[in-house]
Amino acid sequence: MPDSAIRPRKEFGKTIAADITHRLREEIIACALPPGEPLRFDVLRERFGASFTTLREALTALAAEGLVDAQEQRGFRVAPVSRQDLVEVTDARVLIEVELIRRAIEKGDDDWEIAVISTLHRLKRIEQRDPEHPLRDPEWKIAHRQFHEALVSACGSATLLAIRAELFDRAERYRHLSAGFRPRPRDKAGEHQAIMQAAISRNADLAVQLIETHIRSTSDNVAKYAAHLLDAE
Amino acid sequence: MPDSAIRPRKEFGKTIAADITHRLREEIIACALPPGEPLRFDVLRERFGASFTTLREALTALAAEGLVDAQEQRGFRVAPVSRQDLVEVTDARVLIEVELIRRAIEKGDDDWEIAVISTLHRLKRIEQRDPEHPLRDPEWKIAHRQFHEALVSACGSATLLAIRAELFDRAERYRHLSAGFRPRPRDKAGEHQAIMQAAISRNADLAVQLIETHIRSTSDNVAKYAAHLLDAE
DNA sequence: CCAGACCATATTTTCGAAAATCATATCGTT
């Protein structure tokens, strides 16, 4: 699926508003639209080719997700970043993800195991192609997300999965923020492998501990290498 | 502030869209708009006196909160209720509220104690006026919400407070759903008093246990007395 | 030189018409 091809007006079956919401979300997470950036309608109108009201709907939805900051009567801007927000997002992620991993390990069936194993396999394959800059590869991003999603998918709560997904997005934006300044990725491949093994062997305590470390060390890395961006705002 | 007076076009400083979002949220939580009800624009347009696009923005925001169900190309409807959803909301609330109570008890200062005590006092005063039907009194609803909000307000995480608030709204809708069929309110006054005392005396374990019981028994009550509504859909 | 009022411009917000899409009824064919 060549994304460079001319993009159809909208994806099949979807409203334009939903499509714009999706594209805006991607750009904000990737920091193509940097934190704090004012989102003026003229500019967005040109960039996304949609009308005022359609854009407004998309921005409102993203504001509810915490990726956009709505300032009444004064427009929208990309949600600013801060050290405090990074800490809150990290904390909330640990709280929820830990619980979901426990539930998934308890409830997961054969399909769950297969999903965990196959998404990790796919992730490793992509990492082999370009071991230096995984975060820049959009396929790696998708595969990484899908692996972590597969891990908790069997938890049994759509409500908590939706909350988890929002927090994951907000955290991923911080990862992108520091991506350009980080010297080298840690041994993520090894961490993911260990998490998978703990999950499949139903060792909940170990899986929980690994996940917590995984989340917190990523966050620490961001705080370290994006420090100048976090203190500026 | 007589709400029966002619409502101004919109509240001061707010956009019409934000105002409509607020009013729609209230009506959905109160089950004035019953679960599953289709939300057609003609009807809403007449009821709320706003245009298509403004309503659409409000509905999109509420969809992100889980109170409205957006069906692509086929409009919106009030989010349906189900036994499964009630269980998920209850579970998620316990997980988060328990954590927030712990943090608030650890971090709460004098202002927090004062807020907890005074919101409970206000709640008890309102209950004295009409001990039979507290849920029908809109002032009781507000006071009840403010007491529970005060309890966790000192937790230090705006992110988790926002998530908690959404879950509280969704749970309140279920309370309203069963309100008409419940024979008698339990001794809520006593429960709130006990929670307050545990919190103020910094007995985190006790407070956590009381809150969990409080949430779960409310949920059980809903499941019992609104059973016919939960299985229908 | 500063503070406040005023105007002009930029930007957001709202509206209803028009286009797109879906649901339903009707008809023709097997």
Place this chain on the structure above:
DNA sequence: AACGATATGATTTTCGAAAATATGGTCTGG
């Protein structure tokens, strides 16, 4: 009668103009 295609009406979705509001600069009086 059953089925599929098609037309018709109902409903949602999108658009750009128009109204409302904020912003920034200029002028005036102290």
